[in-house]
Amino acid sequence: MKEFELIENIFKNAQMASIAGRQDLILGIGDDCAQVQVPAGQHLVFSMDSLVEGRHFPFDADPAAIGYRAVATCVSDLAAMGAKPAFFTLGLTLPDSDPQWLSAFAQGMSELAEPIGLVLVGGDTTKGPLTISLQVHGYIEPEFAISRAGAKQGDDIYVTGVLGDAAAAVPIMTGEMMVKGDIYEHFYDAYWRPESRLIAAMALKRVVSSMLDVSDGLVQDIQHILKASSVGAQIDAGLIPVSEALLQWQPSSALKLALTGGDDYELCFTAPESAREEIALITQTLHLPCKKIGQITDSGFVVQGYEGEFEGWQHF
Amino acid sequence: MKEFELIENIFKNAQMASIAGRQDLILGIGDDCAQVQVPAGQHLVFSMDSLVEGRHFPFDADPAAIGYRAVATCVSDLAAMGAKPAFFTLGLTLPDSDPQWLSAFAQGMSELAEPIGLVLVGGDTTKGPLTISLQVHGYIEPEFAISRAGAKQGDDIYVTGVLGDAAAAVPIMTGEMMVKGDIYEHFYDAYWRPESRLIAAMALKRVVSSMLDVSDGLVQDIQHILKASSVGAQIDAGLIPVSEALLQWQPSSALKLALTGGDDYELCFTAPESAREEIALITQTLHLPCKKIGQITDSGFVVQGYEGEFEGWQHF
Numbered sequence: 001m002k003e004f005e006l007i008e009n010i011f012k013n014a015q016m017a018s019i020a021g022r023q024d025l026i027l028g029i030g031d032d033c034a035q036v037q038v039p040a041g042q043h044l045v046f047s048m049d050s051l052v053e054g055r056h057f058p059f060d061a062d063p064a065a066i067g068y069r070a071v072a073t074c075v076s077d078l079a080a081m082g083a084k085p086a087f088f089t090l091g092l093t094l095p096d097s098d099p100q101w102l103s104a105f106a107q108g109m110s111e112l113a114e115p116i117g118l119v120l121v122g123g124d125t126t127k128g129p130l131t132i133s134l135q136v137h138g139y140i141e142p143e144f145a146i147s148r149a150g151a152k153q154g155d156d157i158y159v160t161g162v163l164g165d166a167a168a169a170v171p172i173m174t175g176e177m178m179v180k181g182d183i184y185e186h187f188y189d190a191y192w193r194p195e196s197r198l199i200a201a202m203a204l205k206r207v208v209s210s211m212l213d214v215s216d217g218l219v220q221d222i223q224h225i226l227k228a229s230s231v232g233a234q235i236d237a238g239l240i241p242v243s244e245a246l247l248q249w250q251p252s253s254a255l256k257l258a259l260t261g262g263d264d265y266e267l268c269f270t271a272p273e274s275a276r277e278e279i280a281l282i283t284q285t286l287h288l289p290c291k292k293i294g295q296i297t298d299s300g301f302v303v304q305g306y307e308g309e310f311e312g313w314q315h316f
Numbered sequence: 317m318k319e320f321e322l323i324e325n326i327f328k329n330a331q332m333a334s335i336a337g338r339q340d341l342i343l344g345i346g347d348d349c350a351q352v353q354v355p356a357g358q359h360l361v362f363s364m365d366s367l368v369e370g371r372h373f374p375f376d377a378d379p380a381a382i383g384y385r386a387v388a389t390c391v392s393d394l395a396a397m398g399a400k401p402a403f404f405t406l407g408l409t410l411p412d413s414d415p416q417w418l419s420a421f422a423q424g425m426s427e428l429a430e431p432i433g434l435v436l437v438g439g440d441t442t443k444g445p446l447t448i449s450l451q452v453h454g455y456i457e458p459e460f461a462i463s464r465a466g467a468k469q470g471d472d473i474y475v476t477g478v479l480g481d482a483a484a485a486v487p488i489m490t491g492e493m494m495v496k497g498d499i500y501e502h503f504y505d506a507y508w509r510p511e512s513r514l515i516a517a518m519a520l521k522r523v524v525s526s527m528l529d530v531s532d533g534l535v536q537d538i539q540h541i542l543k544a545s546s547v548g549a550q551i552d553a554g555l556i557p558v559s560e561a562l563l564q565w566q567p568s569s570a571l572k573l574a575l576t577g578g579d580d581y582e583l584c585f586t587a588p589e590s591a592r593e594e595i596a597l598i599t600q601t602l603h604l605p606c607k608k609i610g611q612i613t614d615s616g617f618v619v620q621g622y623e624g625e626f627e628g629w630q631h632f
Contacts, residue, residue: 026359030544031463032396032528033361035456038354043342045349048451050407052444080348091366091407091449124449128368133407133440133449135364140351147347212348228346 047077067108082205083138165190167261235294383424398521399454407449481506483577551610
């Protein structure tokens with residue numbers, strides 16, 4: 001079998017497992033284009049993320065972990081829109097066609113994608129430095145689409161989960177820093193297996209005024225909401241949720257990492273004061289860790305109780 | 317202005333020129349996801365292509381030419397489905413953020429995309445070795461979707477344009493071979509500015525039984541139709557359309573290049589004998605160069621009048 005066919009088969013197998021019964025998927029892998037019938041009354045939303053080895057994940061990492069995380073980073077954008085996952089495409093550039101690597105990578109993708117109904121329907125595989133471009137597609141009811149532009153003065157600002165762990169994990173994952181046992185596990189999961197906030201987002205979409213996922217660091221990402229909504233914000237450093245593990249391991253830099261570290265893929269959202277009760281009910285019902293960290297203001301951006309400098313993820 | 321914003325602005329400007337009046341595009345660049353309302357009764361089709369510098373195009377090439385060709389290679393997949401272009405996303409990995417390079421690249425993309433109604437709606441820009449992943453999306457009436465699976469025994473096989481020029485152009489474009497004036501122009505255009513067969517495809521979609529675009533070489537690509545349709549083919553080497561320029565410049569290898577060279581992005585399609593008159597009418601009306609090169613058979617694959625070996629584009 002030619003290597004090209006081998007690759008196609010690996011991905012076709014990954015697809016077959018979950019395509020059955022999906023009325024929206026008309027044509028999958030293997031033609032010039034894939035073909036989809038978007039369900040009546042729904043809109044298509046989609047997001048593309050590119051991950052480069054050595055920059056967005058460490059060299060020589062476990063291919064299953066890379067596959068899982070690649071899907072997670074993209075699905076996080078669907079969550080931020082309150083969308084239901086539907087299908088994805090994969091542009092995979094890799095130095096050689098190692099079937100074991102590919103199978104593990106495909107399995108890692110499937111582990112996250114399959115249970116949430118996200119099906120691989122096409123893409124392109126090319127030779128070159130390891131680069132993964134993934135485009136995820138979801139469906140939304142247009143009346144519940146959440147953009148970044150809806151925040152209003154006086155709205156509360158919330159974040160889910162804890163922040164800073166993924167950024168703290170980077171030197172551990174690249175081998176620059178060594179930690180033991182439980183702490184390693186904690187940071188391994190924080191980096192490679194970010195919690196999916198899809199269900200939380202679908203529950204929250206009816207009450208939030210704006211939402212995004214925190215990928216480049218809270219301070220940097222929240223600016224997107226402020227800019228799109230033409231408002232300001234005041235957040236309280238003392239309210240930023242930080243894990244026990246991070247506080248123990250890096251007590252002096254925990255807050256900075258939580259404010260500026262990327263890759264956590266938690267949700268940051270705003271909601272009017274009138275939604276507080278409903279948000280409390282949702283977070284209790286879903287056992288969703290979720291904290292109010294500040295308020296939308298007229299203009300400007302202030303982090304009370306933090307003296308340091310801010311540096312978010314720099315794309316260049 | 318930060319480099320990140322600079323990049324966003326370059327692509328936002330490229331988008332703004334053509335987004336006006338498009339009812340299907342609800343949300344473009346700048347949120348977690350783009351949002352699209354697929355027109356009622358139509359299906360979405362899409363295709364992703366990845367291009368790596370030094371492998372799919374020469375190092376240090378003109379960015380406008382790279383941009384134009386990147387869109388062309390992708391649009392060719394829409395043509396092969398008989399789809400109407402709608403929007404595209406761009407996963408761009410590049411070693412540094414040179415605004416001049418980016419502006420020229422965006423302009424090259426727009427030159428082809430804008431007149432055909434293809435709008436950039438999102439993507440991701442990352443640092444790394446120059447790699448371009450482009451996903452184009454189009455709309456089709458489901459009753460006229462063309463797949464690779466419809467070829468029937470006895471159908472005619474056609475190709476548009478001429479074949480082999482783009483493959484012959486590669487050593488010229490990389491500087492390995494030198495040619496002069498007119499010949500250079502001819503091969504430059506064949507490689508960097510493949511003819512768009514969109515209009516031809518939209519006219520042909522009602523009469524063809526199967527269709528694809530020739531990207532990896534005719535002999536290799538036609539196998540996809542044969543496999544998907546469970547049929548064979550006999551083509552006549554003497555009927556393969558080859559340019560005068562190629563015949564003059566490479567008389568001994570012209571046929572081999574036409575049969576096995578990639579990157580021409582011409583259409584190869586099959587149609588029943590009963591469609592011959594209509595196809596002749598379409599090709600005359602559109603001034604579309606189009607040649608019947610063989611017949612679909614029960615099984616097997618024969619190229620009459622060719623003794624050499626076949627080697628299509630190897631992805632690895």
